[in-house]
């Protein structure tokens with residue numbers, strides 16, 4: 001059986017007379033009969049029989065999830081629709097729909113039945129991968145890179161700490177330091193290698209230094225957290241790196257770990273405990289907001305910009321941090337914070353989660369526009385000059401999206417970069433001295 | 436079809452090679468699968484998919500970690516995994532070829548595939564040596580092998596952008612340059628599953644061979660001569676360039 005895309009046909013009688021009274025009019029409108037009960041439970045049962053994907057079968061088709069699904073806004077998606085496709089005989093495991101969900105968790109927030117795509121998607125994708133079904137080639141490349149080089153960008157491990165030469169401040173490597181530190185800063189793959197990510201990493205190093213924080217990084221020993229690879233279905237790859245990372249983290253004495261990225265936060269705080277890692281981990285926004293009183297006097301230069309903030313799904317909905325990023329932005333003199341319509345709990349996904357980061361070309365074939373483009377347009381419509389972000393996936397995604405939607409006038413900056421600009425002055429930050 | 440694929444575990448050249456004494460410091464370097472072996476493995480899997488048969492992955496276990504590569508090969512479609520437990524990180528192509536030949540001969544393969552070269556075997560000796568020991572024909576730098584009725588058709592590359600199409604009767608040894616498709620991805624989930632249950636046959640190295648080469652001195656290349664960065668306005672730079680070209684007799 002195939003999906004039956006039957007449109008409802010409207011029937012409206014021209015003239016209706018009942019008991020001698022003429023009741024012609026649009027209120028007599030009716031819909032022609034169509035098949036809605038013809039379905040098979042087989043595909044739903046097949047999905048729900050996969051460990052982790054049981055809740056797929058809980059759906060009772062209330063449709064609350066559809067309008068909040070970011071993919072539906074630019075396409076035709078949402079848990080309810082996936083359930084309906086399965087009813088009509090579509091095998092999710094072989095359909096492109098399997099790869100479109102970003103595990104943003106907005107549907108879970110509203111679903112009365114707790115149909116949990118954040119669990120369903122990785123479980124079903126893993127089976128599809130193991131059974132040799134179609135996997136978007138770009139995603140496979142990211143898997144392959146991660147397995148071979150320890151990061152999805154395929155960059156050499158020995159260059160992982162090359163960025164510190166650009167930081168203008170010393171960035172200690174924990175191995176060389178040879179003593180316990182207060183803060184182990186897990187930098188992350190994009191801040192270590194991606195040029196725009198490096199900008200944020202350098203800004204963070206300067207902020208930590210200015211605050212007098214006793215921190216160190218893992219340097220060449222740091223490897224990707226692989227959480228997005230897990231959500232994209234490569235659990236084995238995730239476990240391989242989790243084992244390595246946990247052993248590396250535990251080699252050293254430190255009190256708290258600070259991560260640059262929300263995906264790393266999710267991995268280390270919520271998932272690594274299943275593998276025996278239970279040490280304190282915070283996102284940099286949560287960490288820095290504790291230092292607000294010390295930070296404020298350092299923010300000497302006004303940043304006179306209208307700024308809007310994008311809530312990363314894995315910082316907000318997945319980990320409940322909405323206020324720290326806003327408090328940091330509001331601490332910057334001259335900065336005017338404006339909100340987008342979809343913010344906080346209802347923040348709109350940038351499309352990078354759940355492996356979406358590495359499936360842009362694939363996703364583009366199945367949606368009207370990129371999620372990042374939709375969000376970039378929303379940011380621009382607030383009149384903001386800067387879109388502030390707090391996830392290393394987002395800077396490059398949104399910069400591209402601003403260009404492709406004709407909104408180049410809106411800059412995209414990590415909160416770290418904005419704080420750094422306020423600390424050092426726009427000029428110094430925009431034209432760094434060659435080191 | 437009985438296909439044997441040779442896997443080489445080699446020092447990674449993604450990092451600078453550390454040198455200790457007259458050898459690479461094998462203890463402080465990562466070992467990886469030779470990238471050309473990924474091509475021959477893919478080629479083997481494709482032939483098996485087309486014709487049926489078995490693929491045996493075999494390699495010399497130079498540092499005691501070959502199991503990882505063999506699990507990868509099994510995840511990519513190999514049926515059987517064999518390692519020659521040598522524990523000799525410096526084993527050269529002569530010795531490896533001898534040991535491999537002793538292990539492969541009893542398998543009576545129809546086709547033996549090796550990567551055409553490796554970063555520690557740039558001149559691609561392993562294949563021809565192995566063929567000589569097995570007393571089989573060798574053809575190297577080949578791609579797109581197709582087997583039909585006891586004969587294999589393939590492309591062979593020559594220098595200068597020339598190529599030829601060869602037809603070779605089985606059995607023989609081929610040095611694979613590239614498979615017709617990019618090597619498939621083996622999910623780590625699958626490799627880890629396989630690692631739980633896979634049986635790896637272990638053989639002792641048998642036979643003696645020697646390249647006759649003695650290492651006098653091994654040293655990383657010395658960096659000499661620095662690039663001159665020409666600075667100044669476009670005019671000044673142009674003038675300096677012209678002067679340089681004249682100076683060197685190039686203009």
Ligand code: SF4
Pocket residue numbers: 058059060061062063064065066079080110111112113114115
């Ligand atoms: S909100 Fe939940 S129950 Fe309602 S349609 Fe969506 S998945 Fe089904």
Ligand code: SF4
Pocket residue numbers: 068069070071072077078079100101102103104105106107108117118
């Ligand atoms: S997790 Fe997000 S992208 Fe996936 S179905 Fe739910 S709302 Fe849509």
